[in-house]
Amino acid sequence: MNKSELKKYEKLLLQKREEMIEQLRVNKKQIDTTIKDSTGDISGYSYHMADQGTDAMEREKAFMFASKSGRLLYHIDEAIRRLRKGEYGNCHSCGKPISKARLEAVPHARYCLECKEKEENEKSGVR
């Protein structure tokens, strides 16, 4: 893969990263609103008081990872890391280059289509 191609995928990844961060922000706002609504204003206040410090950070992390966008964000970060190390674009399973069409659709893809399908078939028990 040449430099301008790498740049293109890097841009795609960074764009997707922004989208995911925005998505997480929206999700989190919804969750905060739900908590406030169900507990009322006064207990909502004490909830937020007790929420400070590392506990809140742990909760944040758990939330990030529990959500689909959070996991996606993790994979996007990993892909950016690989790209900068010059390891981007090869399948993690068979080592062959991942097709450009696939990378354009899923820039954080770790597996080529063949390996991905194989893995999914194995998971669902189809041989």
Ligand SMILES: [Zn+2]
């Ligand atoms: Zn493969």
